[in-house]
Amino acid sequence: MLLLNRLNLFSRVVLSVSVLSFATLAAQANEEAKPAGAAVDSDMNFRIVTDTKPSIRDDGESTADHSKFEVLQGPFEDGPSVTKACLSCHTEAGRHFMKSIHWTWEYDHPTTGQKLGKKTLINTFCTNAKGNEGMCAQCNAGYGWKDESFDFTNQSNIDCLVCHDRSGGYYKTPNSAGNKACSVMFEGKQPIQWDKVAQSVGLPGRENCGACHFYGGGGDGVKHGDLDSSLKRPDRKLDVHMDAEGLNFACTTCHVTRQHLWAGSRYNVMAHDTEGLGLPGERRDVATCESCHSEAPHPKTELVGIKLNGHVDKIACQTCHIPTIARGGVATKTDWDWRTAGKTKNGEGYKEKEYTQANGEHRATYKSIKGSFKYGENLVPYYDWFDGQMVYTTIETQFDPASGPVEINGFKGDADDGVSRIWPFKRMHTVQPYDKGNNTMVYMHLWGEDDDAYWGNYDFGRAIKAGMERNSIPYSGEYDFVETYSFWPITHMVAPKEDAISCDECHSKQGRLDGLDGFYMPGRDSFSWLDILGYLVLGGALLGVLLHGLLRKLFSKKYPHGEES
Amino acid sequence: MSANGNLNLENANVKKRGGKHYVMIYTRYERFWHWSQALLIFTLFFTGLGLHGTHTMLDFRTAVVIHTYAALVLIVLWVFTTFWNFTTGQWRQYLFKEGVFKVIRFYAYGILVGEPHPYRKGLQRKQNALQSLAYMGFMIFIGPALWASGIVYLTYDLWSGYSWAGTGLMLIAFVHTAAAFIMGAFVIIHVYMTTTGKTPTHYIKTMISGYDNIELTEAEEAYIRETHAVAMKDD
Numbered sequence: 001m002l003l004l005n006r007l008n009l010f011s012r013v014v015l016s017v018s019v020l021s022f023a024t025l026a027a028q029a030n031e032e033a034k035p036a037g038a039a040v041d042s043d044m045n046f047r048i049v050t051d052t053k054p055s056i057r058d059d060g061e062s063t064a065d066h067s068k069f070e071v072l073q074g075p076f077e078d079g080p081s082v083t084k085a086c087l088s089c090h091t092e093a094g095r096h097f098m099k100s101i102h103w104t105w106e107y108d109h110p111t112t113g114q115k116l117g118k119k120t121l122i123n124t125f126c127t128n129a130k131g132n133e134g135m136c137a138q139c140n141a142g143y144g145w146k147d148e149s150f151d152f153t154n155q156s157n158i159d160c161l162v163c164h165d166r167s168g169g170y171y172k173t174p175n176s177a178g179n180k181a182c183s184v185m186f187e188g189k190q191p192i193q194w195d196k197v198a199q200s201v202g203l204p205g206r207e208n209c210g211a212c213h214f215y216g217g218g219g220d221g222v223k224h225g226d227l228d229s230s231l232k233r234p235d236r237k238l239d240v241h242m243d244a245e246g247l248n249f250a251c252t253t254c255h256v257t258r259q260h261l262w263a264g265s266r267y268n269v270m271a272h273d274t275e276g277l278g279l280p281g282e283r284r285d286v287a288t289c290e291s292c293h294s295e296a297p298h299p300k301t302e303l304v305g306i307k308l309n310g311h312v313d314k315i316a317c318q319t320c321h322i323p324t325i326a327r328g329g330v331a332t333k334t335d336w337d338w339r340t341a342g343k344t345k346n347g348e349g350y351k352e353k354e355y356t357q358a359n360g361e362h363r364a365t366y367k368s369i370k371g372s373f374k375y376g377e378n379l380v381p382y383y384d385w386f387d388g389q390m391v392y393t394t395i396e397t398q399f400d401p402a403s404g405p406v407e408i409n410g411f412k413g414d415a416d417d418g419v420s421r422i423w424p425f426k427r428m429h430t431v432q433p434y435d436k437g438n439n440t441m442v443y444m445h446l447w448g449e450d451d452d453a454y455w456g457n458y459d460f461g462r463a464i465k466a467g468m469e470r471n472s473i474p475y476s477g478e479y480d481f482v483e484t485y486s487f488w489p490i491t492h493m494v495a496p497k498e499d500a501i502s503c504d505e506c507h508s509k510q511g512r513l514d515g516l517d518g519f520y521m522p523g524r525d526s527f528s529w530l531d532i533l534g535y536l537v538l539g540g541a542l543l544g545v546l547l548h549g550l551l552r553k554l555f556s557k558k559y560p561h562g563e564e565s
Numbered sequence: 566m567s568a569n570g571n572l573n574l575e576n577a578n579v580k581k582r583g584g585k586h587y588v589m590i591y592t593r594y595e596r597f598w599h600w601s602q603a604l605l606i607f608t609l610f611f612t613g614l615g616l617h618g619t620h621t622m623l624d625f626r627t628a629v630v631i632h633t634y635a636a637l638v639l640i641v642l643w644v645f646t647t648f649w650n651f652t653t654g655q656w657r658q659y660l661f662k663e664g665v666f667k668v669i670r671f672y673a674y675g676i677l678v679g680e681p682h683p684y685r686k687g688l689q690r691k692q693n694a695l696q697s698l699a700y701m702g703f704m705i706f707i708g709p710a711l712w713a714s715g716i717v718y719l720t721y722d723l724w725s726g727y728s729w730a731g732t733g734l735m736l737i738a739f740v741h742t743a744a745a746f747i748m749g750a751f752v753i754i755h756v757y758m759t760t761t762g763k764t765p766t767h768y769i770k771t772m773i774s775g776y777d778n779i780e781l782t783e784a785e786e787a788y789i790r791e792t793h794a795v796a797m798k799d800d
Contacts, residue, residue: 303630310722416731503625509618520735523618523625527739534746541750545757551677552761559679 047215052168055205055232057250067199074195079143080156082198087155094155096259102141103158105129107267114392116267122395122441124408124430124486125217125336126370130395131467134176135447139212146175160201163208167200169193172211178447179456206242207232209251218370219363221330225379225426226492230328230359238328240496254287263287269489271316271388271413272421289317314519316386316421318491320500324378325426325490329359335374336430339481342458343368349458369446369455371431381424381490383513385413393484395473398439405429405483406441415519422513424490431483433460435468437476443467583783589796590691591775595655598646599772605639606752608632613745636715643712659701662694669695676761686779688795703751710744 066072071085087094101107106117118129118136129136137145142157144150151157161170170192214220214229221228233244241249255264264287273288276295289297295312299305311320326332344350349368355375356362366372389412393399399406413420435442445466446454454463460479468475506513507523514524591599612632615623623631650656667683672695675683684693692700714737724730759768771777776798781789789795 303633304626306722307629307633310725313725416728418726418728503629504621507616507625508621519731520738522616522738525738526617527742530739530743530746534742534749537746537750538753541753545754548672549757549760555677555679559677 046219047211048220049171049207049211049229051229051232054166054168055207055244055250056248057166057203057205058248059203059250062202066201069199072195072198074198076194076198078194079159079161082194083143083156083158083160085198086160086201087158093160093260094158096261097141097158098152098155100141100260100262101265102163104152105137105140107265109267109390111268111389112391114394116390116392116394120395121392122408122443123217124428124432124484125223125333126446127338127432127441128395128443128467130443131445131470132447135174135178138172138174139216144175161197162211163204164201165197165208166202166205167197168207169200170197174447176447177449179449179453204250204252206251213251217333219333221326222333223428224488224490224492225325225332225376225381226322226488226490228326228328228330228332230330231492234328234493236496237499238495239493241494242492254292256285256287258285264491266489267390269386269388269390271386271423272313272419293317314415314421316423318489318494319383319422319424321494321497322381322424322490322492323495323499323501323505324380325424325493326377326379327493329357329377330361331355331357331363331375331377332379332426333373334376334379334426334428336371336428336432337373338371338430338432340366341368341371341454342460344458368458379426380512382427382487383422383424383516384411384487385415385417385420385516385518386411386423386425386489387413387417387420389413390487393441395441395443395471397441401434401436401439401480401482405485406434408441408484408486410485411487415516422516426488426490428486428488429483430486431481433464433479434482435464435476436478436480438474440473442475442479443471443473445470583781583786585778586781586786587776587778587798588688588781588789589775589798590686590688590777590779591772593775594649596772596775598642598649601642602639602646605635605642606748608635609639610745610749610752617742617745633719636712636719640712640716643708658691659697659704661701662690662697665694665698668693672761686777688779688781688785699751699755707744707748707751710740711748714741714744 076082105119134146141159217223236243255262273290276290296309298308351364352366353362354365390409442464445463452466612628615628762768
């Protein structure tokens with residue numbers, strides 16, 4: 001225990017020293033970057049990691065010290081050569097991993113039958129990874145996916161390090177150079193020391209998963225609202241499980257793994273885990289709250305606890321226990337308008353950074369390459385009945401643009417279906433291009449070294465045409481903009497129990513669940529005519545007795561009170 | 566003994582009026598029942614209106630806790646009182662009596678012009694015909710509607726899994742709310758009626774002390790003097 005404390009102290013000292021030294025280093029790098037391209041935006045990189053020290057994972061010492069392995073002594077010239085070394089011992093890991101969505105970016109939905117996954121999906125941020133893999137697939141756990149030629153059967157292409165480097169010295173860059181406007185992205189980065197990172201492998205820390213999942217949608221906290229870089233070292237208030245000074249959960253503490261397949265799918269959510277605790281062994285199939293906390297987690301010996309347990313059938317744990325999202329100092333994007341993209345100053349793209357988030361960083365409210373944005377922090381989520389089934393608007397889905405915002409990932413759920421519970425979501429609102437003739441979404445060709453790429457020519461017509469043609473999607477030739485929604489189920493940033501929302505937050509008029517129909521909720525609902533009638537009865541009774549009393553008073557002078565028992 | 570026979574006997578007794586005496590007509594248990602019930606009903610009504618969203622003077626959680634515990638205590642009180650009513654025979658007080666319309670006429674008109682109350686309170690007749698009817702209605706309609714729907718609501722967890730649970734909850738809420746409004750009106754009128762005695766506070770004082778000045782028949786008086794079955798204060 002004492003040893004552990006000392007270790008902790010030691011690591012904190014090292015940490016603060018290294019943060020300091022890194023800050024100086026970063027400042028130097030910035031100064032160096034400025035004269036090189038004064039007019040060019042120096043932070044095109046969507047992922048600016050200032051704290052590169054790894055988080056501490058409290059698993060205890062591993063049975064293997066990888067720095068002692070002969071095969072890992074190097075020298076390594078690149079990632080694939082490290083992977084080959086990994087697979088020389090972990091002989092089955094490659095085969096296992098190739099089934100993972102982190103590799104395939106494909107998901108065949110077992111219920112809806114839809115073909116999902118980043119490989120093909122439309123999203124409400126940069127709209128599509130398809131055709132833009134040179135940029136987007138830097139978050140694929142592989143090396144070099146920049147176009148159709150990528151070999152998904154070559155195990156050497158697996159990127160072990162992005163998840164398993166525990167030194168903090170590994171990072172990813174786009175798989176292709178892109179347009180010159182984007183080429184400044186990774187200037188000033190220290191080259192990766194392959195030998196060191198290869199010898200520093202271990203079970204993933206929060207920053208390993210976070211390297212992609214914190215930055216989804218093109219920046220810190222942009223996509224989810226409950227996942228951002230503040231979770232690398234959160235305090236108890238921000239996340240009671242990941243609390244760096246407390247429970248210090250890694251992502252895989254909940255997202256349990258079996259042969260490199262993780263529990264906790266966003267495409268097919270387990271909205272209500274009725275199995276609960278997996279006694280006697282730990283369950284390996286779900287990342288649900290119930291799998292640790294059971295289906296009746298509140299004290300059964302108290303009235304309030306019993307009452308709260310009675311909510312579990314209809315209310316997801318997250319609904320009460322995540323009071324707000326984006327509360328770690330990092331904002332999440334709530335609104336994105338592509339229509340304003342493409343403005344230039346002196347022929348160059350530019351940025352306006354008019355939002356300052358709680359941690360002091362400035363966030364872009366306008367980017368020529370993307371359009372206009374709005375942000376939110378401490379956001380009250382959007383709530384709805386959710387049975388776990390996401391229904392996607394894919395590139396093939398036809399919709400009626402006149403019938404309101406297109407739900408890119410709509411979901412199913414109903415108060416009375418016996419499965420659904422009320423879940424919190426981050427709802428993202430976007431205005432993005434669509435095919436006006438065919439009433440479908442479009443693939444945009446954003447990233448590329450060619451002249452068709454939007455991030456270079458700022459020409460929607462050309463970028464859409466190229467994006468559709470190159471992927472053999474029928475295109476009418478005419479585009480317009482359509483409003484879209486996307487919904488991100490909220491499950492991280494679980495607050496300590498004392499910060500769970502109070503009953504009144506929902507059980508009140510104009511409360512959090514004001515917009516949900518189809519069920520009766522005390523405190524919020526009433527039967528309007530019964531209420532009118534009821535108040536009339538009460539008022540009538542009151543008025544009646546007052547009137548009667550008044551009459552008695554008036555008459556009492558004329559007729560003295562009769563003798564009464 | 567039929568109710569009718571009883572009534573005739575009482576009417577006969579009225580004719581043979583005896584003297585007035587301060588007699589304990591509401592026993593200690595009745596008063597305990599009445600006042601604790603009053604307190605619980607006020608508590609339930611106030612917290613219930615809060616839960617209903619009529620006012621926001623209490624936070625929902627506090628209101629739920631108070632409302633639930635008060636309801637449980639009231640149920641226990643009612644169970645015990647039902648037992649008491651049957652073992653003591655006091656349940657007969659609530660049976661239908663003739664003369665309801667006379668009483669209604671009295672409150673609508675007679676009371677204004679100084680007519681005497683058509684009903685005489687007696688040792689075996691604590692309530693007038695309208696009171697008996699009202700209390701009987703309270704005990705077989707309003708009360709059960711409230712406690713039955715309330716108990717079903719409290720046991721929500723036992724039936725929440727059924728597909729009709731949502732509709733069921735709504736139905737319960739409807740019955741409970743409707744009955745609560747009627748209960749509210751009942752209480753308003755009931756409280757007002759307490760002011761219609763000799764003095765505005767006479768009935769309340771009676772319900773606190775238990776003693777009222779009532780006529781006793783000679784037989785009743787003799788019985789009380791012999792057995793001390795009922796407390797009598799005046800001598």
